[in-house]
Amino acid sequence: MKLQTVKGFKDYLPKDALGRKVLRDKIIEVFEKFGFDPLETPTLEYEETLMGKYGEEEKLIYKFETPGKDKVALKYDQTVPLSRVIAQYGQTGYQVLSDPFKRYQIQNAYRGENTQKGRYREFMQCDADIVGIFSPLADAEILSLVYEIYKNLGLNVIIKVNDRSLIADIESKYLSTIDKLKKIGKEGVLNELEQKGLSKKEAEELFNRVLSLQPSKNLEEIIRLFKLSGYPDDAVEFDPTLIRGLDYYTGLILEVVLRSNPDSSSLCGGGRWDKMIGKFTGREYPAVGFAIGLDRTLEAMEEQGIEIAAATTTLILVTVFSEYLLNNALEVTKFLRANDVATEIWLDPTSKLDKQFKYATSKGIPYAIVLGPEEAEKNMLVLKDLKNRTQQTLSLKDLVEKIKKDQQN
């Protein structure tokens, strides 16, 4: 039997899973502060729901047939399922969803990417979108939300912006080349444009035209409203070469990059996508939002030396001195938990203390409690600080007070 994950898929062991959890919680905190509520849609959609929505990328969708002969596909993003939801519940005649509809969605997406690029085929997206508003105030609100999220994570970022309508007349095969500017440089872009059929002169003209674009009136208004909301001038930056791969954007497009490393890959991307929901409903339906790449954002935090979570949430290991004193250990454990102290008790009464300390240290638990016969008699316990290798004898009540005080600092 192969003891491994499917190629391109990944386990998140406790330390990583804990970091992801804390990151999600910090993002949700900001989503809620902005009045976004959660939505969950299934991992599988009917194949026809996803087809015709992603342009060339469609080939990366995982499709299969169920035993019941349903043609299904794994979710490729959260945007198309959201569109399906808007259309489906809008059909019912009575209003199931609020209008406007503001939702966040933190779920996995699946893409059969080339794994050599270091990309995973299952990855978690944190999306937020405002559906039902054409006003640039909604676009500005999305920029504000993105800004506050990265501020809450302690990352200094720039939100690069562009207006897709400025380049709407350029063929998408040329756009996908210009999109590679960061990676392959100006020469690379010009060469590839020629390979795709432009003359040298045409390639240069197209490239120079894109480079010399100025912000649209719409984009200027979005940026004005963003600044009017109290955000700093240098938080957003117009970038005429920002393209975004997916075809479905119609106005604002945005990407978040580290201020200290603006040419590295983006942590978050999004924009306005007013035409997608119309593919389901038959009439235009405005929407603007973004998707945060959880893995990429975590990587950036690591690069910046920001520790998102400890190796474990456990604060104390209550060791078991002997079968005879198990009673006391259980009592102390229950008391600590009742006082909201994350506490493990060692679960094999036959183990030596040494083994128990080793476990706590290897797992990163900061404290261990020892309850020997002497301590038990005096109704005291020994608290070992496993990091600083110190210890003190104190009562259970004093211990809880000490821990609460430590946590406040």
Place this chain on the structure above:
Amino acid sequence: MKLQTVKGFKDYLPKDALGRKVLRDKIIEVFEKFGFDPLETPTLEYEETLMGKYGEEEKLIYKFETPGKDKVALKYDQTVPLSRVIAQYGQTGYQVLSDPFKRYQIQNAYRGENTQKGRYREFMQCDADIVGIFSPLADAEILSLVYEIYKNLGLNVIIKVNDRSLIADIESKYLSTIDKLKKIGKEGVLNELEQKGLSKKEAEELFNRVLSLQPSKNLEEIIRLFKLSGYPDDAVEFDPTLIRGLDYYTGLILEVVLRSNPDSSSLCGGGRWDKMIGKFTGREYPAVGFAIGLDRTLEAMEEQGIEIAAATTTLILVTVFSEYLLNNALEVTKFLRANDVATEIWLDPTSKLDKQFKYATSKGIPYAIVLGPEEAEKNMLVLKDLKNRTQQTLSLKDLVEKIKKDQQN
């Protein structure tokens, strides 16, 4: 285009998604208090990882081939992926996982169930397991954890327990019949046992034998340790007819039912499964744990009239009186959010106030703020209580104080 979810799959719209989120958070709170850290494994596993683990239920696994010709399957539960993780990282020679390994895992599982039974084919499981300990103290700790979780949810439950080793010699086809006792009654069980090849006398003998079983020494010790941990006598109840569908249990088995309705379907199930990891590693590896059915638990809370979450987390809608006063509305919004008040701002400056109030009411937002020209001039605002249909004029500072005070109550 079919505007619907795949048959047997389900959307969770904001109110439901919010309830699920709060429920997960409340369960995680207890997991952490007990020293469990999270684990995440992929949605897909190699087909061969899942095959031969679930007995007859194996036919419910979703299988397909990827474009890269990988034979894969959707996760059927969290237990087999955990076993794969233990075996895989145990192979590496150095200790990647702690020993014992205590993890929780909150992820979806996929089963091609008959949807007529009201079952969904994608459902979220909240699992917790202790791996690496044979001692009944680990079994007792699992019972304590289950007890504390349901206490934290406000549900009065009974944990029904049995020892699978008491019935290890009975053929599993007969066990699956006895497992239906709640649903089909004694006569139904006896009839089905006869249909499966037993004589009338044999069927009655088998049934009576199971009914008259007494707790094993092992189970008595687990219950003693659970009570020694400070839990009440009536929290656990021995039930000789408790079987659990899956074949892989080896000792303790448990199911959680509502005390007020013990014959309804269980909210949580689990037990000791010492042989599964050995299928991957070749040597026995002890493990004990459980899976909470999130949907079933939420249903039970609804039945009991326990409201888990409000319709929205948003507390205030800042209305926009006019384009001219947008500035003030944006300022108030930013101030409230900076003070941790979940605040929406209306995002279309051309809307009438009436429409804005309707939105807030339909979404369940308790308060709306109105900033008209008069209030703006006096640096005051009007706070409308949308539930009680009252309103008051106050300063922004007083508003924040009022809200904070309300939240404390």
